[in-house]
Amino acid sequence: MKYWVAILALLALSSPARADWYEASSEHFVIYADDREKDIRRFAENLERYHSAMAFVLNKQLEAPSPSSRVVIFVVGGQRDIRELAGTESKTIAGFYVPRAGASRAFVQDIRNKKGYPSFSTTVLLHEYAHHFLISTTRFAMPRWMSEGAAEFFAAASFNGNGxxxxxxxxxxxxMELAHADEVTVEQLLDQELYESTRRGRYDAFYGRSWALYHMLTFSDERSGQLGEYWLQVARGTPSIEAGRAVFGDLDELDRELDNYLRQKRMMNFVLQPDMIQIAPVSIRKLSEGEEAIMSVRMRSQRGVDDETAQTVVADARAVAAQYPDDAGVLTALAEAEFDAGNDDAAIAAADAAITLDASRKNAYVQKGYALFRKAEEADDEDAAFKAAMIPFSQLNALENDHPLPLIYFYRSFIQRGAMPSENARHALARAYELAPFDKNLGMSLGLMYAGDGQITRAMNTLRPLSSDPHGGGLVRAAKRYLGQLQHASEGEPWWPSAIDADVPMLDESADED
Structure with a gap:
């Protein structure tokens, strides 16, 4: 599903192009930037070093993602450009991240490679990637303070000249937040409901205190092992505040310790030597003239558009495509813009043209598949139409076996025509979530699939992390409603959500996960 964004055409932004556009490709990231090649390479290498450092500190070695499951980073420009792309007037936004299966995108300001403490826009990216990494290493949702505290802990990183x-x-x-914002107590950190009920609507020190508590529990000799024990109890179903009292003891005393900890002049940190950090080589490709011209369209499309802005974007895409009709990258971006604008036949034609020129353009298969799926919903022979719609996804699967979208759409090819998904389709959806555990909508689909199969425990274990996502909005509310119902469901009996949301009980947060 596309995300709404109200923005002016980036083609009209006042920021002039400063350099050639490059694509930096590494094991975990793809970066697009109009900057000097050596600066883009260094930026990519530092991000890979960051990933390796997180894996070392946490002792979590992840499998390398499939190419399309890497995080794609667009270097947009200045803060004004970020605000317009994000559709906000916020003066503090420095970048943002959109997690989606096969299409995770981050948008950041201009590259600033600094020795020592990173620029704020880089810190924002490191914070969001820490979330991405942590979500990929566990199926249990961290309490909000721990999730944000960990992300802040890792984002305060330095990439030094000595490696x-x-x-x-x-x-x-x-x-400044810790010094001047409203204080947040340890009890409020551990009890999210208490925190929400006592907030005054003003800027407070939630993030700063979360970082401080995570940092202290990581390095304190006196409290060695307590952070891990607390997290283990929470993962087993103990409410955060109860686990905190059981593991940390007197929370008022912990508050006083935390205040004293913040008054220290020096703090510990991990210093990882170059031989502890292994990264694969980074490859750099200069974009074609057409790909440079279409980059603004591509960024807006992949951020997400609404009905109105889709028309502006597709008009810009057509103008560029008219100048570069034989550029596969341009035609792929045109296919996406046409699909977003509701022009399925035009999207299919552009995708076919792109594939003819360059059969490795994976997004062309995606956009063709999207358009065929939407057309299949109106077809007289749905079975034949959905079978045809799966062809580009099957071709994409042949190009990249672990691309999550062919797996997702194989499952949807049953659901969208009202058929019972096959066993292979069920396994495909579960595998897709293994590949993209950061996609909350995918997690919701999988949780409901398990519930429909009567696998109530697996359904609840899948939905529970979604119910505690602090940024989930409506999805969080839905997950809580479904979990409330599932508490009364019987293992082995198929369950489906109630059609009357008003009568759905909310989840009892004290309920045991088993």
């Missing part, structure tokens, strides 16, 4: 990486430095970007 070392520092993790867990004091969070300098939270200094």
């Amino acid at each position: 070392t990486v520092q993790i867990g430095r004091p969070a300098q970007h939270r200094g």
Whole structure:
């Protein structure tokens, strides 16, 4: 599903192009930037070093993602450009991240490679990637304070000229917050409902105090092992506040310790030597003239459009395509813009043209598949139409076996025509979520699939992390409603959500996960 964004055409932005556009491709990231090649390479290498450092500190070695499951980063420009792309007037936004299966996108300001503490826009990217990494290593949702505290802990990183990486430095970007914002107690951190009920609507120190507590529990000799024990109890179903009292003891005393900890002049951090950090080579490709011209269209499309802005974007895409009719990258972006604008036949034609020129353009298969699926919903012979719609996804699967979208759409090819998904289709959806555990909508689909199969425990274990996502909005509310119903469901009996949301009980947060 596309995300709404109200923006002016980036083609009309006042920021002039400064350099050639390049694509930097590494094991976990793809970066698009109009900057000097050596700066883009260094930026990509630092991000890979960051990933490796997180894996070392957490002792979590992840499998390398499939190519389309890497995080794609667009270097947009200045803060004004970020605000327009994000559709916000916020003066503090420095970048943002959109997690989607096969299409995770991050948008950041201009590259600023700094020795020592990173620029704020880089810190934002490191914070969001920490979330991405942590979600990929566990199926249990961290309490909000721990999730944000961990992300802040890792984002306070330094990439030094001697090849070392520092993790867990004091969070300098939270200094003013900790000094001047409304204080948040440890009890409020551990009890999210208490925190929400006592907020005054003003800027507070939630992020700063979360970082401080995570940092102290990581390095404190006196409290060694307590953070892991607390997290283990929460993962087993103990409410955060109860686990905190059981593991940490007197929370008022912990508050006082935390205050004293923040008064220290020096704090510990991890200093990882170059031989502790292994990264694969980064490849750099200069974009074609057409790909440079279509980049604004591509960024807006992949951020997401609404009905109105889709028309503006597709008009811009057509104008560029008229100048570069033989550029596969341009035609692929045109296919996406046409689909977003509701022009399925035009999207299919552009995708076919792109594939003819360059059969490796994976997004062309995606956009053709999207358009065929939408057309199949109105077809007289749905079975034949959905079978045909799966062809580009099957071709994409042949190009990249672990691309999550062919797996998702194989399952949807049954659901959208009202057929019972086959066993292979069920396995495909579960595998897709293994590949993209950061996609909350995918997690919702999988949880409901398990519930419909009567696998109530697996359904609840899948939906529970979604119910505690602090940024989930309506999805969080839906997950809580479904979990409330599932508490009364019987294992082995198929379950489907109630059609009357008003009568759905909310989840009892004290209920045991088993």
